[in-house]
Amino acid sequence: MKTRRYKALAAFAIALLSASATQATIIDDWNTIKVPPAPALKPVSVNTSDTALLLLDFNGAQDPTKGPCNTKNKPRCIASLPKVEKLMNEARKSGVPVIYSITGGATKGDIASVLAPKAGDAIVQAGANKFINTDLEKILSEKHIKTIIVAGTASEGAVLNTAAYAALKGMNVILPVDGMSSTDPYAEQYVAWHFANAPGVSAKTTLTTIDEIKF
Known part of the structure; x- marks a missing residue:
C-alpha cells in the first residue's frame, strides 16, 4: 500500500516538474502574440462647466535639456504640437480651464511656446503621476471638475499614470490618441489598449481624436 502511494506521489511530482519546465512565460511567447x-x-x-484640459509635460521643446517634449528624444511629441495647440485654443474659447504639468528641473518657460500658459493657469510639477505630491486634486475639486481631457508625453508615463489615477478616483477621462506621444509608437499603442480594456479604467474613459472633441 505504501509502495503504491509513494509511486503515485513520485509520479505527481514528476508531472509538476515537467509542467513547470515547459510552461511558457509571456517573454517566451512574445513574438507569437498577435496585436x-x-x-x-x-x-x-x-x-464645459465641469471639464478641464490637462497638458502634461510639454516642456523641452525649446531646449532638449529642459524636458521630454523635444526633437532629440520624443519627436512624436513635437509632431503632436499643432493638434494639441488646436485643442488648447478651443478649450480656452469655451471657458474650459487649462492645467499644466512640468517635469522636475523645468519652469513654465520651458513649456512649448505654442502651448504657453496664460496668467492664472495652474501648473504642477511632479513625476509620472501628476496627482502625487501636488495640488492637482485640490485644483480640480475647487473648480468642480468631473471630467478631464488628457494630452501629454510620455503616453506610458504622465498620461497613463495620471489619467488612470483620475479614472480610478471616479473621474471621467477623455483621451485623444493624437494628443499623447512617446519615443516609440508601441507605447502609445499599449496605452490606448489599456484605457480601452483595463478594469476600472475603461468604463470611465473615452478614446477619441482631437478633431472629434466638440466644445
Missing part, C-alpha cells in the same frame, strides 16, 4: 484589433474611437461632446 489585438484597434479600439474604437468615439466623438465626444464636452460639458
